[in-house]
Amino acid sequence: xxxxxxxxxxxxxxxxxxxxxxxxxxxxxxxxxxxxxxxxxxxxxxxxxxxxxxxxxxxxxxxxxxxxxxxxxxxxxxxxxxxxxxxxxxxxxxxxxxxxxxxxxxxxxxxxxxxxxxxxxxxxxxxxxxxxxxxxxxxxxxxxxxxxxxxxxxxxxxxxxxxxxxxxxxxxxxxxxxxxxxxxxxxxxxxxxxxxxxxxxxxxxxxxxxxxxxxxxxxxxxxxxxxxxxxxxxxxxxxxxxxxxxxxxxxxxxxxxxxxxxxxxxxxxxxxxxxxxxxxxx
Numbered sequence: 001x002x003x004x005x006x007x008x009x010x011x012x013x014x015x016x017x018x019x020x021x022x023x024x025x026x027x028x029x030x031x032x033x034x035x036x037x038x039x040x041x042x043x044x045x046x047x048x049x050x051x052x053x054x055x056x057x058x059x060x061x062x063x064x065x066x067x068x069x070x071x072x073x074x075x076x077x078x079x080x081x082x083x084x085x086x087x088x089x090x091x092x093x094x095x096x097x098x099x100x101x102x103x104x105x106x107x108x109x110x111x112x113x114x115x116x117x118x119x120x121x122x123x124x125x126x127x128x129x130x131x132x133x134x135x136x137x138x139x140x141x142x143x144x145x146x147x148x149x150x151x152x153x154x155x156x157x158x159x160x161x162x163x164x165x166x167x168x169x170x171x172x173x174x175x176x177x178x179x180x181x182x183x184x185x186x187x188x189x190x191x192x193x194x195x196x197x198x199x200x201x202x203x204x205x206x207x208x209x210x211x212x213x214x215x216x217x218x219x220x221x222x223x224x225x226x227x228x229x230x231x232x233x234x235x236x237x238x239x240x241x242x243x244x245x246x247x248x249x250x251x252x253x254x255x256x257x258x259x260x261x262x263x264x265x266x267x268x269x270x271x272x273x274x275x276x277x278x279x280x281x282x
Contacts, residue, residue, distance in 0.1 A: 013060035016084035047085030067191035100181035107164030
């Protein structure tokens with residue numbers, strides 16, 4: 001017999017696995033209790049987070065009828081949590097990424113992304129610290145009694161270990177390079193397993209692609225006179241402009257073009273008159 005607490009946990013996991021279509025496996029990296037509580041309070045209606053021991057999670061999920069659940073079960077190692085939700089994996093990933101906080105680096109930490117120290121005044125006085133800049137391969141100069149970084153410098157790549165000396169230097173510069181929070185290890189939805197690499201989307205880049213595609217499609221529709229709710233006003237405006245230009249150039253008078261035709265005729269007459277004057281005709 002399982003203790004009552006473990007039995008309740010098994011029942012809860014089984015219930016949520018049937019209630020929600022998406023299951024995410026999380027790795028708990030540097031997340032603080034208050035941060036976890038804040039996320040639970042903020043998104044409690046959208047997803048359920050369960051801190052669970054691996055053997056209980058394996059027992060509860062292995063006996064479920066969820067398609068390809070073994071893909072999640074096989075990844076249960078270390079300290080984990082489970083999220084159950086009806087959100088699609090991409091939206092869940094974006095939410096958790098936005099909820100991450102920045103922490104100072106410690107020696108031995110792994111860079112969660114490229115660490116770039118920007119060019120500019122560090123505010124630090126010259127001294128022994130200059131050797132730390134040299135060791136981190138940052139070009140410096142002394143101006144106004146302080147150390148300046150000559151150009152943006154990448155001091156660690158994503159996935160690299162941060163040395164104790166670099167961590168100390170980054171702290172002196174006020175740089176907090178470690179992103180802490182709920183880290184997705186894998187997400188299962190409708191039998192498909194997504195990794196963080198699959199879920200990471202360049203939002204700004206995607207927006208630019210969509211905007212460019214829309215602009216090109218709209219331009220094609222207008223030039224082909226293919227009416228849609230987005231192109232119809234542009235097509236009508238272009239047709240009106242073309243008709244007006246044709247009317248004026250062919251001297252076909254309408255109430256919209258008569259003034260322009262007369263003005264153009266006057267200009268032509270003046271031009272002929274000036275040419276005639278040059279040849280001695282008055």
